[in-house]
Amino acid sequence: MLRAHTVEDVRRAEQAAMARLPDGALMQRAAAGLAAAVVDLLGGAYGRRVLLLVGPGDNGGDALWAGARLAARGASVEALLLAERTHADGLAALRRAGGRAARDLADLHPSPDVVLDGILGIGGRPGLRDDAARAVERLAGVPVVAVDVPSGLGVDTGEVDGPHVRADLTVTFGTHKVAHLVDPSATACGALHLVDLGLDLGPAAVEALQPADVRDLLPRPGPDAQKYSRGVVGVRAGSATYPGAALLAVAGANTGLVGMVRYVGASSVADRVRVAHPEVVGDGRVQAWVVGPGGGDDAAGMLAEALADDVPVVVDADALRHVDAPLPGAVLTPHAGELAAMTDAERADVEARPLAHVREAARRWGCVVLLKGHHTLVADPDGRVRATTTGVPWLATAGAGDVLAGLVGALLAAGLTPYDAASVGSWLHGAAATEAAAGGPLTASRVAVQIPQVVRDTLAELG
Template sequence: MLRAHTVEQVRRAEEAAMAAVPEGTLMQRAAAGLATAVIDLLGGAYGSRVLLLVGAGDNGGDALWAGARLAARGARVEALLLSEQVRADGLTALHAAGGWATRDLDELSTTPDVLVDGIVGIGGRPGLRPDAVAALARFEGVPVVAVDVPSGVGVDTGEVDGPHVRADLTVTFGTHKVAHLVDPASAASGALHLVDIGLDLPEAAVEALQTDDVRALLPRPGWDAQKYTRGVVGVRAGSATYPGAALLAVAGANAGLVGMVRYVGPAAVADRVRAAHPEVVGAGRVQAWVVGPGGGDDAAAMLADARADGVPVVVDADALRHVDGPLPGCVLTPHAGELAAMLDVAREEVEAQPLEHARVAARRWDCVVLLKGHHTLVADPGGRVRVTTTGVPWLATAGAGDVLAGLVGALLAAGLEPLDAASVGSWLHGAAATEAADGGPLTASRVAVHIPRVVRETLSPPESGLLG
């Protein structure tokens, strides 16, 4: 599990660690990891030109000490001091190693090969001061390595408000931070490199499933399995106007993770569903429902009928408009526009603060909320949040959400808890899209086709050389 902690959690862990080791040990560990990452990025230190952007606080200190190590390895290191109060010990070390520092942007001697962003620490507020903005603008196009987090982003929220660093690589210490995973700030981090500095950390604020986690959670049929014990998922979706939504939702549900799929909907749509999926049957008992994709005017009745069965429901698309109270045990799967309508706020607010709005929605409706996006968020009413980091931009295509809803419903019917079903389903959906795209465009139908292959590869042991 990839875990991301808040600033307060990190600070408490650092205080505990510092009490057990000599003074300065954590900063030296961080600086060593940062210097190594910069050398790897440059392909070597000797002769390279490095510019440190140094603010007050420990991130500036990390940059200075890393700069001293780089200078000792033969790099030409300059530091632009963006605060009157920088770490004196780090500045002394940089000078002793042959580095140079100035407070005047115009005194810098050459265009660097890399910028090291030590402008703002993890306790900084979103946005940057004009002098930092000017320095970044002067060297636009030069690769940027951020120290811990890109300066200027909301570390605990993933929000951005004003100018901020856009890093090619972020070297973070002890643990990932929320801003590394949560949009829109996650897009500013670039590649992530975690340096272990010896912190003992509590339960994370935000998590992201990895292959091993998905492997452990995926349902597997036992030796005595039969179609009913493996789970039965029902799909109420589609209309004369949108029959394709039913086909796609059924395709997601029918990826092989349950023993049976039932479809209930307009007769003409049902005929098309069974022509495409002859193993799908009609009405009957289910362990979970998927409701809403393409439901149009019938979505309210679809939701009411599904809720009457007293089983978990995945509420998607048109059915989201008819959520009128708590839905414990269920999963809502809105995109930003749909969640904005449900919360009566502007879409731009949800896109600017997805973590906050996903948590608010999960509490309001007492259920798991899967907020679709670049990094999809899955929040439960208790405050737990998982982020999906699989997927490709090509996944932003019509019908992809219908496939996802069906897949999450199948995992619910197979026995996974709502948080697990939603986060595992989102992970598989993104991984299937990555495989289906193969570097190019894709359609929702192709995503559904690739789900069984991704499941097989995920279940394969790591030594097989497949996905794990």
């Protein structure tokens, strides 16, 4: 499990570590890991030009000590000092190793090979001061390695307010931070590299499933399994106007993770579903329902009928408009616009503060809420949050959410908790999209077709 902690968590763990380690040991570990990551990025150190953007905090000290290590290996290292107060020992080490420092960018080499962003530490506020923002703007186009977190981001919130650094690589220390996993800040972090400092950390603020976690959670039939014991999922979706939504939701549900899929809808749509998926049957007992994709004016009735069965329900698309009371045991799957409509918020604010909004929605509706996005967030009413880091931009395509709803419903019917079903479903959905796209365009139907192969690969590679 990839775990991301808050600033307070990290500081508490660092203080405990510093009490048992020699003075400066944590910074030296961080600097060594940072320097090694820069060498890997550049393919070597000798002859490379490295520019450090140095602020007043410990991240500036990390950058200076890493710069000293790079200079000792033959790199040409310069530091732009962006604060009156600078980490004195780190600056002295850089100069001893042959590096130089200045307070004006014009006094330094104009074409570095890489920039190390040590402007602000994890305690910094969102945004950059004007002088730092100008320096970052003037260096546009140069690869950037962020020290711990790109400067200017909301570290505990993932929010962005004002100018900030966009990194190609973020080298973080001890643990991942919330900003690494939560949009919109996650898009500014680039690739992530964790340097282990041996910190003793408690529960994480945000988690991200890894392949081994998914493998452990995936439902697998036992030797005595039969179709009913493996779970039955029902789908109430589609309409004469949107029959394709039913086909896609059924495709997401009918990926082999349960023993049976039932479809209930208009006869004209049901006929098309049976042609595309002959193994799908009609109404009957289920362990979970998927409701809403393409439901149109029928969505309210679909939701009421599904809730009457008193089983877990995935509520998607048109059915979300009819959620007017807490739904314990349900999974709501809105995108930002749908969540905004449900909570009387502005869509732009949901997109700017997705973590805050998804947590509040989970508390308000008393159930798991899956907020779709670049990094989909799954929130439980108890405050837990998981971020999905699989997927590609090509996944932003019509019908992809219908497939996801069906997949999550199947996992619910197979026995996963709502939180795990939503998290695993989102991970599989993103992984299937990545494989199906293969670097190019993608349609929702191809995502559904790819899901069984992703499941097989996950089980085989880690089994």
